[in-house]
Amino acid sequence: MLTKDFNYTVIPNGVCAAQGFVASGVHCGLRKNKNRPDLALIYSETMCQAAAVYTQNRVKGAPIYVTQRHLANQQAQAIIINSGNANTCNPDGEEKAQIMCQTIADQLAIAASDVVVASTGIIGESLPIELIVDAAPALKNQLSREGNDQAAAAILTTDTCQKEYAISLEIAGKTVNIGGISKGSGMIHPNMATMLCFVTTDAAIESTLLQQAVRDVTDETFNMISVDGDTSTNDMVTVLASSLADNTLISDSNSAEYQSFVQGLYVVLMQLSRKIAQDGEGASKLLECQVTGAKEKSTARFVAKSIITSSLVKSAMFGQDPNWGRILCAIGYSDGDFAIENVQVDLASTKGRETVCLNGSRADFDVKKLESILTEDEIFIYVDLGQGEAKATAWGCDLTYDYVKINADYHT
Incomplete structure (x- = not known):
């Protein structure tokens, strides 16, 4: 997917590398270890174009269904993620996923329908939603451009390390940033995406092309990794684009600008994919x-x-x-x-x-x-x-x- 003359620069700040994005991570009590955050938030100061791909497992986590409804208009402004509980196979799962969205929306003064929600952890146990509700103010108050590390730590389960990557590239004379965080160590054998991955960019790109790029690049990256042959119930890859890079809107899939964006997205997702494979549960190689x-x-x-x-x-x-x-x-x-x-x-x-x-x-x-x-x-x-x-x-x-x-x- 990469051309030999494609140039980019690796930059810090992961999911906060793109203009307009801040993040945070706090410990709300879902995990027993109080020294590890278990609730993360990614927020954009502007409404974003949004695209996502989801697990093809017929058993899906409740957050998948809620996020699919919220992204029907291909827009979002925030992402809330918890670890320690997958909120899957629970009769009240969608209700609690919706409460997560509404709770953080109230803190941010945005609509609940503009929030993406994701969960990871134990399947089949009721999600203690009151812990998340109580932690929402701290989650909002700790948002910062340096919050990517805490957010990256908060989404981990059996992972042994954080997974972040970000780059800058030039598109039509403008600097565009793409960065992301991901988690995954076990139950990795995707059939669409894999594990959880959240990517932000300040590129201006039409939502239909953003969705096409996410689908195509996922097929070449996350869909090409495997740890144990098990496809998770909660797999999701989500990309938010803030349009703050001030590049001319990417609206043609045959354009050089679109191809540059796709290659940049490939670099980020490929590096995150390698990190997941390398951190497979118990892996040494x-x-x-x-x-x-x-x-x-x-x-x-x-x-x-x-x-x-x-x-x-x-x-x-x-x-x-x-x-x-x-x-x-x-x-x-x-x-x-x-x-x-x-x-x-x-x-x-x-x-x-x-x-x-x-x-x-x-x-x-x-x-x-x-x-x-x-x-x-x-x-x-x-x-x-x-x-x-x-x-x-x-x-x-x-x-x-x-x-x-x-x-x-x-x-x-």
Whole structure:
């Protein structure tokens, strides 16, 4: 999706990097650890164009339904998020999600319908809404341009680190900023978006094009990661655009300005996707699979996702086991049109690169060198299908003993 001449600068402040946005995070009591915030707010001083994609799981969290209704007009001005409770599979879930919106809307003097709501945490437990209502004034009072860190911390569950990224780029002579925060560590195998991700930009862009960009870029980023093969009930990616960059309104999907915006959005979502894969529950290695030489894009995507989803491949990477046959096996059962006798597979890291499979068969490789390659914490799997020009990249992680420990005790 990126062109070789695309230029951008990494900047600080994450979801507050774009003009007009402030954020905050407080501890309201949903999480037992009082030192960790569990309620976040992102607010724009102006009404924003808004776009979102949601989980395709047929079991959806109540906040998904409320947010879908609120974004029917493709506008929003605030986002409220809680961790510690997913507000899913509860008979009063939508009522409480709506109360969250109304409570913070009253604090901000905006309409409740202009608030996006999201929740993450335990499924099937009633949300103690009074904790959120009581914390709303503090959440509003602590809004600042430096509040991105607290907001990023407040949305975490089993994550071991915050996930933020922001860039600036030039569009038609104007500086445009795009930044975001995300959370996700387990139950990561999206079918639309994944986990929770909130992005802000000061670009001026038509809402229909913003929605198109979010959908297309999500397919190339969040939809190309997997930790454990489980698609969450609460997945959401939301983007708010304040239009304060003063660029000429982006209104043509064929324009250079739109393509620049899409590439900028791709950089931010790709980096957040990698952070989620790297922070997979119990993970010790980030896996990146690059597939080239496919007849069609869909085939490249199928193969890349099949490899990084394979429990056997993930286990081998954890054990630093050069069992490349597991990779070929995952290629073989993936969907898509390809001939296995044309396939080449390489494994690489900062320690070097080795071809392990050539024309669908074992290559003559140095086992000791390959074992050394697999000791690194970022492993690259290169697959050339040898039949076309289409390509795709997927990200995942290894499968460790700790993944089972974390999820065996998740409820407690």
